[in-house]
Amino acid sequence: MSMVTEELMADVKRLIIERLKLEEIAVEDIDTDAPLFGEGLGLDSIDALELVIGLEKGYGVSIPDAEVGREVFQSVRTIAQYIVDNQGKELTAADGSP
Secondary structure (H helix, E strand, C coil): CCCCCHHHHHHHHHHHHHHCCCCCCCHHHCCCCCCCECCCCCECHHHHHHHHHHHHHHHCCCCCCHHHHHHHCCCHHHHHHHHHHHCCCCCCCCCCCC
16 A cells, blocks of 8 residues: 655645635645544535545546545545545446446
8 A cells, every 4th residue: 555645635635725715724724634524624515526526637536426435535634545545546336347
């Protein structure tokens, strides 16, 4: 398993700020391990859709369903780890078909 770098986590924070138009928040204001939804940044389902699009366009990774999304979008660190683990992989459906 590849390591998540500080640079990638900063890039993910920039993606969150840019995609969600959070101009009042700086990269250093986002805690790498804080929840993104609920008590953390307070993101909602519309924000999640924006992040899915941003991850697909920026990193070539897809979030195939809501269950995976709940796991991936726990924190900046979990998003970065998902990118490292899945970037460059061909995505397949849950049943294994391409």
